[in-house]
Amino acid sequence: MKIQDLLRKDVMLLDLQATEKTAAIEEMIHSLVDHGYVTDFETFKEGILAREALTSTGLGDGIAMPHSKNSAVKEATVLFAKSNKGVDYESLDGQPTDLFFMIAAPEGANDTHLAALAELSQYLMKDGFADKLRQVTSADQVIELFDQASGKAEEPVQAPANESGDFIVAVTACTTGIAHTYMAQEALQKVAAEMGVGIKVETNGASGVGNQLTAEDIRKAKAVIIAADKAVEMDRFDGKPLVNRPVADGIRKTEELINLALSGDAEVYHAANGAKAATASNEKQGLGAAFYKHLMSGVSQMLPFVIGGGIMIALAFLIDGAMGVPQDSLGNLGSYHELASMFMKIGGAAFGLMLPVFAGYVAYSIAEKPGLVAGFVAGAIA
Numbered sequence: 001m002k003i004q005d006l007l008r009k010d011v012m013l014l015d016l017q018a019t020e021k022t023a024a025i026e027e028m029i030h031s032l033v034d035h036g037y038v039t040d041f042e043t044f045k046e047g048i049l050a051r052e053a054l055t056s057t058g059l060g061d062g063i064a065m066p067h068s069k070n071s072a073v074k075e076a077t078v079l080f081a082k083s084n085k086g087v088d089y090e091s092l093d094g095q096p097t098d099l100f101f102m103i104a105a106p107e108g109a110n111d112t113h114l115a116a117l118a119e120l121s122q123y124l125m126k127d128g129f130a131d132k133l134r135q136v137t138s139a140d141q142v143i144e145l146f147d148q149a150s151g152k153a154e155e156p157v158q159a160p161a162n163e164s165g166d167f168i169v170a171v172t173a174c175t176t177g178i179a180h181t182y183m184a185q186e187a188l189q190k191v192a193a194e195m196g197v198g199i200k201v202e203t204n205g206a207s208g209v210g211n212q213l214t215a216e217d218i219r220k221a222k223a224v225i226i227a228a229d230k231a232v233e234m235d236r237f238d239g240k241p242l243v244n245r246p247v248a249d250g251i252r253k254t255e256e257l258i259n260l261a262l263s264g265d266a267e268v269y270h271a272a273n274g275a276k277a278a279t280a281s282n283e284k285q286g287l288g289a290a291f292y293k294h295l296m297s298g299v300s301q302m303l304p305f306v307i308g309g310g311i312m313i314a315l316a317f318l319i320d321g322a323m324g325v326p327q328d329s330l331g332n333l334g335s336y337h338e339l340a341s342m343f344m345k346i347g348g349a350a351f352g353l354m355l356p357v358f359a360g361y362v363a364y365s366i367a368e369k370p371g372l373v374a375g376f377v378a379g380a381i382a
Contacts, residue, residue, distance in 0.1 A: 003120045004146050006078040009139035011035050013081035016100070024087045025049070025066060028079055028102045036074065038104055043072035048102075054175055054296065055229070058091025060252055062134075063124060065179040067103035071307075077104045078120070080142055082134065092252050099133055103179065107307070118182040118205070123149055125186040166197045168261050169213050169221040173204035173228035174247045175296045181205045184227045184250030191254040197262070204232055223261035224269070225250070231297040231365035235271040242269035246293075271368070297365035302358040309350030316344035355379040 011031045018024035029045050032038040047068030051057065058064040064087075079102040086096030101120065123129055129149060136142050170188050174180035185201045192199035200217050203210040215236070218224070223241040226232060227250025243261045250257065260266055319340040320333050335341040356379035363375025 002150065003078065003123065004143055004150070006076055007080055007143060007146065008035070008037065008077055009143065011037065011077065011079045012139045012142060013079070014137065014139070016081045016083040016085075016087070018083075019085055019087055021052075021087065021089045022049075024081075024083070024089065024100070025052075025102075028066070028081055028100065031081075032077065032079055032102070032104055037077040038070075038072050039074060040072040044068060044070050044104065047072070055180075055246075055248060056090045056092060057179060058089040058097050059180075059183060060091050060093035060095065061130065062086075062091075062095065062098045063101075063130060064089050064091065064097045064099070065101045065103060065120075065183070067105070067179050069105040069107060071107050073104045073106040076106060078102070079104070080133075082136070092248050099130060118185075118203070118210075121179070121182040121186045124183070125190050166222055166262055167220055168192070168197060168199050168223050168225060168258065169217050170199060170201045170225035170250075171204060171213070171228060171232050172201060172247055172250055173230050173232055175229050175300045180229075180247045180251065184247050185211075187251045187254045188225065188227070188258070192258055195255070195258060197258060199258075204228065204230075223266055225257050225261050227251075227257065229293060229296055230300050231293075231361065231368075234269070234368055237269050238271035240269055241266040294362050294365040298358040298360075298362035301361040302354055305350045305354045305357055309347045309354070312343045312347030312350060314347075316340045316347060319343065355382050 013028065013031055016024060016027060018027045025048055026045065029038065029041055029048070032044070033041050038044045047070040048066050051068055052066065056064075057066045079100075081100040081102065083098045083100070086098050087100075089097035091097050123146060126149060129145075132145055133142070136145065170185075172181050172184035172188070174184075181203050182205065185203050188199060188201050200213060200221075201211060202213045213236070218236055218240065221240065223243065224237045226234075226242065226244045227247045228244075229247050241261065241264070243257055243266050245253070245257060313334065316334040317340070320336050323337050323340070325333050325336045329336055335344045356376045359379025359382065360372055360375035363371035363378070365371075367374075
């Protein structure tokens with residue numbers, strides 16, 4: 001699937017009227033709802049705002065990619081919107097935003113839309129492409145612009161590219177594994193190529209691990225860059241100089257990260273001291289940033305249990321409601337009939353795993369594998 005297959009001409013907004021973040025989000029969602037791609041305004045808005053609460057999807061350079069994988073979405077859709085006034089979107093660079101790609105992904109869908117979204121990030125990283133988007137006056141011109149640029153993306157640099165043989169490896173990951181993961185990948189590959197540095201970037205996205213680093217890649221690498229807002233597999237980098245930053249820095253401070261990785265100043269990562277993972281420079285991660293990263297690692301792993309359990313319990317009530325429950329047995333609503341009771345038990349089991357999984361992966365983020373047992377057990381006790 002190409003990004004053109006997800007860009008719907010009927011929902012595009014080529015003169016977005018809102019000038020404030022929430023109003024802009026609502027205007028875009030209304031277009032998705034009015035054209036039938038989203039079934040419930042409030043449910044989808046809640047998902048979008050929950051993602052924005054983690055970190056702004058205003059990536060800077062006038063571009064924002066609000067996104068949600070949401071039960072209210074009927075089919076994978078990307079809404080393009082252009083503002084002629086600029087929107088105060090709380091972007092990472094603090095500047096107004098005028099280009100928007102609102103990504104609506106249905107729950108339980110296959111991963112083809114994720115590949116298309118990764119492709120979208122390649123287009124946006126091309127020199128001059130965003131400026132051309134700012135000049136379009138019709139939906140057909142938007143599609144035509146993508147068609148003209150398709151197939152022209154350069155292959156990622158994955159081998160030493162300069163005379164000294166500098167080669168680094170990187171991992172990108174955000175809590176939802178959609179936009180920021182792939183934007184950081186493209187930024188790292190683009191800037192490394194401009195600097196003449198070889199690089200291979202692994203993505204920990206919603207579709208799983210992409211472009212996975214091999215033991216040989218890591219052995220050859222001079223240093224490692226982790227641009228992630230959740231825990232990633234770290235033991236494999238034992239003994240390597242390692243730069244560890246939020247995924248937003250992979251997009252906005254790309255050259256700085258690469259220079260730090262190659263400078264020799266990055267601390268060497270030792271897997272035995274997992275709770276003291278190396279940071280990008282002599283300045284340590286603040287308490288708030290560390291707390292946020294550990295918390296989000298737990299939340300991202302817990303969410304499927306919450307969502308799945310909630311759906312099962314809702315189905316239990318729906319079945320009993322449809323089949324009927326006597327007035328004197330309303331206290332058993334949701335488990336009165338055998339079928340409803342089965343769904344209720346499944347949902348309850350999923351909810352029962354919620355705290356152990358959350359605590360387990362918070363502990364994993366703090367102390368890696370040695371923390372899993374303590375986290376899961378403590379979560380079960382809680």
